[in-house]
Amino acid sequence: xxxxxxxxxxxxxxxxxxxxxxxxxxxxxxxxxxxxxxxxxxxxxxxxxxxxxxxxxxxxxxxxxxxxxxxxxxxxxxxxxxxxxxxxxxxxxxxxxxxxxxxxxxxxxxxxxxxxxxxxxxxxxxxxxxxxxxxxxxxxxxxxxxxxxxxxxxxxxxxxxxxxxxxxxxxxxxxxxxxxxxxxxxxxxxxxxxxxxxxxxxxxxxxxxxxxxxxxxxxxxxxxxxxxxxxxxxxxxxxxxxxxxxxxxxxxxxxxxxxxxxxxxxxxxxxxxxxxxxxxxxxx
Numbered sequence: 001x002x003x004x005x006x007x008x009x010x011x012x013x014x015x016x017x018x019x020x021x022x023x024x025x026x027x028x029x030x031x032x033x034x035x036x037x038x039x040x041x042x043x044x045x046x047x048x049x050x051x052x053x054x055x056x057x058x059x060x061x062x063x064x065x066x067x068x069x070x071x072x073x074x075x076x077x078x079x080x081x082x083x084x085x086x087x088x089x090x091x092x093x094x095x096x097x098x099x100x101x102x103x104x105x106x107x108x109x110x111x112x113x114x115x116x117x118x119x120x121x122x123x124x125x126x127x128x129x130x131x132x133x134x135x136x137x138x139x140x141x142x143x144x145x146x147x148x149x150x151x152x153x154x155x156x157x158x159x160x161x162x163x164x165x166x167x168x169x170x171x172x173x174x175x176x177x178x179x180x181x182x183x184x185x186x187x188x189x190x191x192x193x194x195x196x197x198x199x200x201x202x203x204x205x206x207x208x209x210x211x212x213x214x215x216x217x218x219x220x221x222x223x224x225x226x227x228x229x230x231x232x233x234x235x236x237x238x239x240x241x242x243x244x245x246x247x248x249x250x251x252x253x254x255x256x257x258x259x260x261x262x263x264x265x266x267x268x269x270x271x272x273x274x275x276x277x278x279x280x281x282x283x284x
Contacts (some may be wrong), residue, residue, distance in 0.1 A: 009223040036145030037174055037284070039137050040122060043105065046111075049096025053055040082199050082246075092195055092202045092278040106138045111158040112197040113148060113165065120177050120194065125149040126156040126164055144168075145175060151224055157198060160228035160273060162254040169259040169269075176259035182210040188242035194273065198256070205255050205273035209236035215266040229254060235270055246274055 104111045111124040125133050125147045133149035135142055151164040167176030181187040194205040223232040233248050253275040261269035
């Protein structure tokens with residue numbers, strides 16, 4: 001009986017030790033994530049130009065992806081043009097990014113990606129491989145949050161026909177943790193655009209498809225390469241999780257946002273959009 005009590009006590013101590021170690025590991029992991037989030041908050045404070053008030057403009061996407069607006073004052077330059085010749089300009093939120101400061105933090109910084117009313121508000125790095133920015137912040141610090149980064153096969157100025165941006169699917173919704181929300185039609189309807197800022201130009205990304213794919217199938221089909229855009233668009237159209245009015249036209253530049261998904265082993269969720277050059281109406 002005494003031996004059994006000692007054995008039971010030993011089992012209890014081991015269980016408490018395991019629980020304590022697990023709790024410590026969870027705390028340590030959470031601390032790492034918080035450090036990464038704080039790093040990004042500090043980065044935004046350093047590179048963001050103070051936001052000007054943003055005038056809301058209601059837009060409707062047509063098949064040619066031009067924007068019709070309910071307001072025309074200060075939006076079109078109409079003097080000397082017939083109504084039929086007017087071409088609406090693309091609205092870009094005026095969230096100025098100081099690229100001089102951003103580049104001083106990291107020469108790999110290629111762009112800034114922003115989705116209003118979500119946590120997607122991050123620099124996009126130009127990767128040299130598929131692994132470094134999975135575990136490093138823009139300033140080079142090791143952190144499990146990692147960074148958003150462009151496929152190293154792509155040009156850093158988004159001049160390619162197809163550019164892929166990767167990011168972690170974080171439980172906190174940080175990084176690309178909110179990207180999988182596009183599996184719901186209602187979420188797409190609330191967030192049909194993202195915005196991309198580079199040192200030279202500003203763009204609106206008009207989101208077109210979202211689909212789950214297998215990482216192995218993605219690689220086998222070479223969907224990350226521009227020469228396979230036709231096959232990729234056909235696959236995405238058949239498997240999209242939301243419906244949009246945006247249509248791909250040959251010659252469009254495609255941006256693919258990719259993150260992990262958990263329907264099956266090696267699942268990925270990709271959101272696909274058309275890159276449309278725009279003008280920032282809120283000048284500083």
